[in-house]
Amino acid sequence: MIHLLIVGVLVVISTLGIGLLLTGGWILPQQASQQAITVDWLFDLHFWFIAFFVSLICVIILYSLIVFRRKKGEKGDGVYMEGNQRLEIAWTIIPIGIVLWMAVIGGQTLADVERRDPDAITVDVVAAQWSWRFEYEVTTAEGVATKVVSDTLVLPRNQQVLLRLHSQDVIHSFFVPEFRVKQDILPGGEKYVRELRVTPNTNGNFSLMCAEICGQGHTTMVAQVQVVDGSEFESWLNEQAAECNLSDTECGQRWAQTFGCLGCHTTDGTTVIAPTWLGLFGHNVELADGSTVVADTNYLRTSIIDPNAQIVAGFNPGVMPQNFDEILSAEQIDQIVAFIESLSN
Numbered sequence: 001m002i003h004l005l006i007v008g009v010l011v012v013i014s015t016l017g018i019g020l021l022l023t024g025g026w027i028l029p030q031q032a033s034q035q036a037i038t039v040d041w042l043f044d045l046h047f048w049f050i051a052f053f054v055s056l057i058c059v060i061i062l063y064s065l066i067v068f069r070r071k072k073g074e075k076g077d078g079v080y081m082e083g084n085q086r087l088e089i090a091w092t093i094i095p096i097g098i099v100l101w102m103a104v105i106g107g108q109t110l111a112d113v114e115r116r117d118p119d120a121i122t123v124d125v126v127a128a129q130w131s132w133r134f135e136y137e138v139t140t141a142e143g144v145a146t147k148v149v150s151d152t153l154v155l156p157r158n159q160q161v162l163l164r165l166h167s168q169d170v171i172h173s174f175f176v177p178e179f180r181v182k183q184d185i186l187p188g189g190e191k192y193v194r195e196l197r198v199t200p201n202t203n204g205n206f207s208l209m210c211a212e213i214c215g216q217g218h219t220t221m222v223a224q225v226q227v228v229d230g231s232e233f234e235s236w237l238n239e240q241a242a243e244c245n246l247s248d249t250e251c252g253q254r255w256a257q258t259f260g261c262l263g264c265h266t267t268d269g270t271t272v273i274a275p276t277w278l279g280l281f282g283h284n285v286e287l288a289d290g291s292t293v294v295a296d297t298n299y300l301r302t303s304i305i306d307p308n309a310q311i312v313a314g315f316n317p318g319v320m321p322q323n324f325d326e327i328l329s330a331e332q333i334d335q336i337v338a339f340i341e342s343l344s345n
C-alpha cells in the first residue's frame, strides 16, 4: 500500500513538472489569431496527456528498478504471474475511451477553427514559383470596382478573412506559424481553389512561408504579413487603389516586386534562377539557339509577354511564368521595361 501511495505522489509531481514545462508557452510560436487560441488549447491538452502517461510509465519502471531490485543475500526469481483479466479489460477499455474522446474534441476544435463569419472579407492569394501575390476587391470613393494587388498581405485585426488560395504552377502551401492554420494550394484553376479562414487578433509583422517544397526558390518564397487596425487597413487599401503616381521607372520597380519578377531576377548582377537585369538593356544577349540579339525595348517586351519565344543561353524554357500577358496591363509592362532599362545606365 505504501508503495502505491509513493508511486501515486511521484506520478503527480512528475506530471505537473513535465506538463508545466510543455505548456509553458516557449515551445509554440507567438499566438496571433483567434484560431491559434483554439488550436493551442488542444495542443496543451495533449501535452498534459503526454505528461501524465510518460510519468506513469517512467515512474513505475524507475521505482521498480530501484526499490524492488534483488537485495544482497536474496535468492531466486520474482513471483511468477500469468494473466489478469480485469486488468486487461481495464487497459483496453480506458485507452479506447480516451482515444474516442480525443477524436470528438478534435472534431469540435476543427469545426471551431473553420467557423464561418458571414462578414468575412475576401483576399485572393496567388502562389507562384517563387513569390506570393495578394488581390483585394475594392470599391473606390467614386464607386468604381477595382482590384488592388500587393506583395504584402495586409490584414485588419479582429476581422475574419477568407483567403482563397490559387496556384499558378505547382503545389504550394500557405503557412503563417503565428496563425497556426495551414492549407495546401493546388494548381488547376477555379475548381481547385482552396479556402482558409483566419482572424488575426494581434497587430504586428509576421512571415508567410511556403510549406510545400516547390522547387529551387522554395526557401525564399516568403511574404510579409502585416496585421493592423481596421481603420489603418481601410486607408492602406484606398491608397493602393489609387493609380501608381510615381515615375514610370518607380512604378515598374513596384510591379516587378508585386508580380514576383524579383523572386527570380536580380537587379544587382547576381544570377540565381534567371538572368540578372543589371546591365541587360542595350547589350547583346546570347540565345539558346546560338544566335545573338540586342536587348532593346522590343526584346524586353517580348521576353515578358512570350518568354519561350527567345530563350537565353544557359537557361531553361518554361521556368518563367507564361501568363504575364494576361496578368499585367500594357501600361504595367511598359513601366517594368522602363525599370529594366534604368538598370543599364
Ligand SMILES: [Cu+2]
Binding pocket: 127, 171, 172, 173, 210, 211, 212, 213, 214, 218, 221
Ligand atoms: Cu511554394
